[in-house]
Amino acid sequence: MARLLFLGRLEDLAGGPERALPLTAPTALADILAGLPADLAAALSGPRVRLARNGALVAPEGLVLAEGDELAFLPPVSGG
């Protein structure tokens, strides 16, 4: 099991702040996105969406999620 976290407006698109993801083996990000609704997958792949795996920023290229991982999708911030 891995967890996907959706921050900001991505939460609305995803229908909730997080989603559990059953994993039988380490899985590439591309394959994970392919299993999501197309509009959500498109939004999560946007060029301005940053990724954090287990709390640390990571690049999407070559990203693989393993059992217990948490992947956060961080849209552009609007803080302060």
Added chain:
Amino acid sequence: MARLLFLGRLEDLAGGPERALPLTAPTALADILAGLPADLAAALSGPRVRLARNGALVAPEGLVLAEGDELAFLPPVSGG
């Protein structure tokens, strides 16, 4: 009678914050200064010393003090 007020460091030079000035007739600033100690007169005539007669800034040129006037000598400020 007129009054001279000395602000800031001019107070130390003048030996006090103000000085009463007996006047028998309207008197030009130059004549008033001539009646003061030379070092004080020189300091009061400095190019950066502003003058206020009865609370309003005035130019030294042609200035004449009359009975009841108050003339303040304002050295450069150092406020805040």
Added chain:
Amino acid sequence: MPEVRLALAPFDPAAELTAFGAAHDEAGGIVSFLGKVRAGDAVDALELRHFAPLTLPGMQALAAQAESRWNLAGLLVVHRSGVMVPGDPIVLVAAAARHRRDAFAATDFVMDHLKSDSWFWKRERSGGEWRWIEPREQDHADLTRW
């Protein structure tokens, strides 16, 4: 050491500033910025969300950057997360310095970066509807000042 906090409940800016001032009485000047939820708009609630692993560390790194760049006696950064109503404080930044120019610049710098480059997501409620706020172009333009 800057004092940096993520406030999950309302905070009292006057009490914060008083304590900060007392802790830095060797500094001649304190500049502060207080940002509050505006009253009088249609917006009746504002929510800021943060991402715990990044938000506070990001604020700490920003404060450290300001302290290394200007000559400060102290720096305070307090930022709310959660649901707020009009009048509630959102952010307080205060810089104490011997020379006021340092305090002004550091406060301004920290605010520009908090606004556009810190890990907060904002939504507003008006007419019963929540709406996510997108970043403003002005916020990004502000960063180019530094």
Added chain:
Amino acid sequence: MPEVRLALAPFDPAAELTAFGAAHDEAGGIVSFLGKVRAGDAVDALELRHFAPLTLPGMQALAAQAESRWNLAGLLVVHRSGVMVPGDPIVLVAAAARHRRDAFAATDFVMDHLKSDSWFWKRERSGGEWRWIEPREQDHADLTRW
């Protein structure tokens, strides 16, 4: 209308800021500058003298100039005159604005002018001796920024 006061006795900056903030809750941001007598120097007392006919009117004119130049919801200027000890507040300037850039600029502007272009004379006591403070070149240079 700016709120401008010449304080002849100690004032409480936190109470001033709280009241100012409460009066301007339609503004999103408040920038403030608080100048205090430094602690830890050899100076154990500071005196500011003013000239009643000019000092407060000059402060009022300065505040009006700041209000006309930036888009402010409110402006507060409080300046002490008299004898102060380390830790005592000397000057408090606060600007409330919808956009923080206006509040920063107005506060900075008012401080630069209060420091170098307002009718106060300052002397400091250290080792039992009072000494008048001459204007600093930096203060005049600051004015050329505007």
